Amino acid sequence: MKPCLKIIPVILFAIMAGCAGRSQYMLKATPTEAPPPGKALVYFMRPSGMGFAINFQIWDGNHFVGLSQAKSYFAYQCNPGKHLFLGFAENKVAIEADLEAGKSYYIGTNVRVGGGENKVGGCKKTRGSEIH
Numbered sequence: 001m002k003p004c005l006k007i008i009p010v011i012l013f014a015i016m017a018g019c020a021g022r023s024q025y026m027l028k029a030t031p032t033e034a035p036p037p038g039k040a041l042v043y044f045m046r047p048s049g050m051g052f053a054i055n056f057q058i059w060d061g062n063h064f065v066g067l068s069q070a071k072s073y074f075a076y077q078c079n080p081g082k083h084l085f086l087g088f089a090e091n092k093v094a095i096e097a098d099l100e101a102g103k104s105y106y107i108g109t110n111v112r113v114g115g116g117e118n119k120v121g122g123c124k125k126t127r128g129s130e131i132h
Contacts, residue, residue, distance in 0.1 A: 032075075035104060038080070039077050039101060040077075040100060040101060042085075043104065044073060044074055046072060051070065051111030056087055056088055056111070060086075061084050065085070082099075087109060
């Protein structure tokens with residue numbers, strides 16, 4: 001084999017290795033735990049750093065659940081059945097959910113900044129059709 005042909009695999013390997021990216025968002029995490037018997041588990045996630053100084057309240061009806069903070073999440077353990085989750089900033093967002101015992105649910109939250117107002121936004125994150 002000619003000397004210049006021997007170097008081609010080395011160059012290709014170096015190029016391919018350079019394409020293997022690493023993201024700051026792909027962190028090692030422990031698996032989520034299953035909810036205790038007779039309970040449902042709801043995770044409220046806010047992965048974005050947008051509006052990092054703005055923390056807004058999350059409520060389950062008239063029960064305070066926690067604060068949605070930038071680049072964080074928290075878990076809320078509750079009884080199965082119908083729930084109305086509310087997010088409060090300079091506006092209100094409501095998400096209705098019919099939760100089943102033994103299941104975990106995921107709700108994504110975000111902040112919309114602009115026009116002198118900080119508004120809360122929300123979206124359901126589902127596995128299958130667990131949140132209706």
